[in-house]
Amino acid sequence: AQSVTQPDIHITVSEGASLELRCNYSYGATPYLFWYVQSPGQGLQLLLKYFSGDTLVQGIKGFEAEFKRSQSSFNLRKPSVHWSDAAEYFCAVVGSNFGNEKLTFGTGTRLTIIP
Amino acid sequence: DAGITQSPRHKVTETGTPVTLRCHQTENHRYMYWYRQDPGHGLRLIHYSYGVKDTDKGEVSDGYSVSRSKTEDFLLTLESATSSQTSVYFCAISESSQGAQYFGPGTRLTVT
Numbered sequence: 001a002q003s004v005t006q007p008d009i010h011i012t013v014s015e016g017a018s019l020e021l022r023c024n025y026s027y028g029a030t031p032y033l034f035w036y037v038q039s040p041g042q043g044l045q046l047l048l049k050y051f052s053g054d055t056l057v058q059g060i061k062g063f064e065a066e067f068k069r070s071q072s073s074f075n076l077r078k079p080s081v082h083w084s085d086a087a088e089y090f091c092a093v094v095g096s097n098f099g100n101e102k103l104t105f106g107t108g109t110r111l112t113i114i115p
Numbered sequence: 116d117a118g119i120t121q122s123p124r125h126k127v128t129e130t131g132t133p134v135t136l137r138c139h140q141t142e143n144h145r146y147m148y149w150y151r152q153d154p155g156h157g158l159r160l161i162h163y164s165y166g167v168k169d170t171d172k173g174e175v176s177d178g179y180s181v182s183r184s185k186t187e188d189f190l191l192t193l194e195s196a197t198s199s200q201t202s203v204y205f206c207a208i209s210e211s212s213q214g215a216q217y218f219g220p221g222t223r224l225t226v227t
Contacts, residue, residue: 032213043119043205043218060178090157092214102173103216107157 002027004093006106014114015083021076021109023065023091033074034092034103037067044090049097050074061085086113118142119219121206126227127225134193136222138206139187146209148187148216149173149181149204158205165212196226 003026013019025031032051036044048059057068065076074091088108095101118141128134138147149161150173160173162181170181178200179193193200203223207216 034215036218041221043220044207046215046217049215096213101213102160102163105158107155 002031002093002095002101002104004091004104005107006089006091006109008109009107010110010112012112012114013081016080019076019078019081019085019087019111021075021091021111023074023106025074025091025093027072027093027095030069030096031093032096033065033067034060034091034094035076036072036092036105037061038052038090038108039087045074058071067082081111083113083115086111093114100104119206119208119217121204121219121222123222124220125223127227128196130197130227131195134196134224136191136204136206136224137188138191138219140189140208142208142217143186143193144208144210144217145186146212146214146216147183148207148209149179149189150205150207151175151200152205152221153202161191162206186198196224198226200224201226 006026027061034049035047047063048057050057050067057065088110090108091106094103120139122137148163149157159175164183165172182190203221205220205221208217
C-alpha cells in the first residue's frame with residue numbers, strides 16, 4: 001500500500017518570498033500524485049495533479065510541483081507567496097496499478113504568511 | 116468548483132442518538148467518498164461508493180454506515196453517535212477510482 005509524508009507541520013514565510021512544501025511518498029511503482037489546499041472552515045481544493053508525462057506540473061493560483069522519481073518526492077513550489085496563500089496544504093497519493101487503490105493523504109503542512 | 120453540497124453544515128447531537136449526513140452532487144460522478152478530518156490525523160476514509168447501491172468500507176468504518184440509492188446522493192449514518200465521532204466530515208466525488216477527488220464544504224459534527 002502507498003503512504004505519503006509531509007515532513008513540515010508548520011511553515012512561516014514572508015509575503016513575496018518563495019515557497020517550497022515537501023512531500024515524500026512510498027509506492028512500488030509510479031503513483032498518481034495530488035496537492036490540495038484547505039482554507040480555514042473550507043473544504044479541500046485541488047491545486048494540481050500528476051499522472052504521467054512532464055514531471056513539472058502547473059496548477060492553479062501560481063503553484064507548481066515537480067515529480068522526482070529518484071527521490072520519491074512531489075514538492076510544491078510558488079515563486080512569490082501572497083497573504084491569501086495562508087492555509088493548510090495536503091499532498092495525496094494513489095497507486096497507478098488498476099485495483100482497489102485508495103487516495104492516501106499526508107497529515108498536512110500549515111502555511112503562515114507574515115507581512 | 117464541482118457541484119457538491121453537504122447538509123447539515125453544522126450539527127450538535129447527544130451521545131447515543133442517530134445522525135445522518137447527506138452529500139449531494141450535480142456532476143454525475145460515479146465515485147463518492149466520506150472522510151473525517153481530525154487534528155493530527157489528516158483525512159481518513161470512512162466509506163466510499165462506486166455506483167448506485169455499491170459501497171465499501173474505508174479505514175475507519177466502525178460505527179458508520181452508508182447508502183446510495185441515487186447517483187447524486189450519498190448518505191452517511193452514525194447509528195448511535197459517540198463522542199469519538201466528533202469531527203469534521205467531508206464528502207468527495209471523482210469520475211474514476213484513481214482520478215482527482217473534489218470535495219464538499221464539510222459538516223462539523225459535535226457529539227456531547
